Amino acid sequence: MIFSDKYIDYSSKTKKELRQALILFSLLSNKIIVKIGNYLLKITLKLHLPVLFIIKNTIFKHFCGGENISDSRARIHNLGTHNIQTILDYSVEGKNDVQSLENTYKEILKNLDEAKTNSLIPFSVFKFTGLARFDLLKKINTKKQLNKAEKNELKILKKRLNDICQKAENIKIPILIDAEESWIQDAIDELTEELMIKYNKSEVIVFNTIQLYRWDKLKYIKDLHNQAKRKKFKLGLKLVRGAYMEKERLWSKKKNIKCVIHRTKENCDQDYNSAIKYCINNIEDIGLCFGTHNEYSTDLILQLMKQKGIENNDKRIYFSQLLGMSDNISFYLSYFNYNVAKYVPYGPIREVIPYLIRRVEENSAITGQTKSEIKRLKKALKEKT
Numbered sequence: 507m508i509f510s511d512k513y514i515d516y517s518s519k520t521k522k523e524l525r526q527a528l529i530l531f532s533l534l535s536n537k538i539i540v541k542i543g544n545y546l547l548k549i550t551l552k553l554h555l556p557v558l559f560i561i562k563n564t565i566f567k568h569f570c571g572g573e574n575i576s577d578s579r580a581r582i583h584n585l586g587t588h589n590i591q592t593i594l595d596y597s598v599e600g601k602n603d604v605q606s607l608e609n610t611y612k613e614i615l616k617n618l619d620e621a622k623t624n625s626l627i628p629f630s631v632f633k634f635t636g637l638a639r640f641d642l643l644k645k646i647n648t649k650k651q652l653n654k655a656e657k658n659e660l661k662i663l664k665k666r667l668n669d670i671c672q673k674a675e676n677i678k679i680p681i682l683i684d685a686e687e688s689w690i691q692d693a694i695d696e697l698t699e700e701l702m703i704k705y706n707k708s709e710v711i712v713f714n715t716i717q718l719y720r721w722d723k724l725k726y727i728k729d730l731h732n733q734a735k736r737k738k739f740k741l742g743l744k745l746v747r748g749a750y751m752e753k754e755r756l757w758s759k760k761k762n763i764k765c766v767i768h769r770t771k772e773n774c775d776q777d778y779n780s781a782i783k784y785c786i787n788n789i790e791d792i793g794l795c796f797g798t799h800n801e802y803s804t805d806l807i808l809q810l811m812k813q814k815g816i817e818n819n820d821k822r823i824y825f826s827q828l829l830g831m832s833d834n835i836s837f838y839l840s841y842f843n844y845n846v847a848k849y850v851p852y853g854p855i856r857e858v859i860p861y862l863i864r865r866v867e868e869n870s871a872i873t874g875q876t877k878s879e880i881k882r883l884k885k886a887l888k889e890k891t
């Protein structure tokens with residue numbers, strides 16, 4: 507382990523909370539239980555089973571801030587006492603009806619209002635699929651001609667995007683745009699590039715997310731950087747490995763096309779680390795947010811910052827981990843005064859279940875990280891007694 511546990515401050519956690527977290531991660535490390543749990547989460551979603559209170563007091567409590575912004579304030583404050591900021595992430599996914607899309611749009615504006623008045627929130631964030639129908643994005647991605655109704659939907663989407671970015675620019679809160687499935691990502695990239703050209707003239711307001719588990723994205727970063735130099739705008743990039751690997755593999759198999767994901771983890775790591783080097787070498791043109799729990803990559807960033815004489819708290823470089831994961835990295839970074847913010851998802855419990863399913867899958871897949879969490883929690887519990 508590169509980042510020691512010794513900087514984590516568990517003093518605000520009760521013994522009960524630590525024990526609950528330990529039970530949760532122990533369950534997540536058991537593949538059979540995870541399979542059953544995941545199945546139950548999916549059924550809960552479909553059949554509206556009355557088990558939301560169980561989810562609320564276990565997995566939701568660990569990985570989410572609350573059901574709305576005001577519910578999440580206690581978490582934001584608590585993280586803030588440890589010099590860790592918060593990126594509030596309205597994690598309602600997979601809604602396609604007109605009303606839900608409008609609600610999400612309004613929630614993102616509210617999220618920006620909260621950031622404006624709370625210095626512990628450095629960014630806002632959203633997903634395109636929160637603002638537009640998935641099938642519309644899929645069609646834009648194919649470059650097929652849109653019909654009249656779809657053209658109108660695209661117009662509404664563009665208006666929402668511009669309203670959000672205009673507000674972000676006015677209040678000087680940069681906005682992160684999440685990356686999603688490859689069959690809608692070209693559409694997201696193109697629309698986000700338009701926003702960067704418009705809003706990133708002098709400061710970085712719009713950040714696109716780059717998934718380095720894709721073999722085509724390192725080149726994309728370099729091409730985008732060249733475009734930015736030509737058109738005189740700044741780049742905002744959040745670098746992640748990528749969250750949809752299983753889905754992508756199934757998709758390419760079903761469609762009989764080459765998968766966009768690297769064949770091996772090593773290749774993915776290589777591209778992530780090359781992207782780190784490229785971006786830090788071009789820090790004059792790029793605002794960066796590293797969304798990773800990988801200790802080697804995080805350490806590489808710290809080494810490069812040191813080599814280049816970049817201050818720890820240089821505003822151009824942010825680190826972010828998900829709430830409930832890799833506290834050893836977050837607390838280490840905050841202790842040494844780097845800019846670090848937790849992604850804190852929030853939303854009505856039922857709506858956040860797809861996000862929780864991804865966390866369950868991720869934590870059961872990354873057994874090494876889950877084992878470290880268990881070790882950490884056991885040690886913290888022992889120290890409390």
Ligand SMILES: Cc1cc2nc3c(=O)[nH]c(=O)nc-3n(C[C@H](O)[C@H](O)[C@H](O)COP(=O)(O)OP(=O)(O)OC[C@H]3O[C@@H](n4cnc5c(N)ncnc54)[C@H](O)[C@@H]3O)c2cc1C
Pocket residue numbers: 683684685686715717719746747748749750751767768769770771772774796797798799800826827828849872
């Ligand atoms: C703050 C934050 C924001 C995020 N935002 C997004 C987002 O907008 N969009 C998104 O898609 N994800 C997002 N993620 C999730 C992220 O993409 C990763 O899934 C997750 O963080 C695990 O990767 P890691 O860098 O922590 O490192 P590790 O734990 O070292 O790597 C695990 C990751 O490596 C990749 N991988 C594993 N095996 C293979 C293989 N055989 N071949 C190729 N690649 C492999 C997968 O991406 C897997 O998730 C975000 C994560 C964080 C912390």
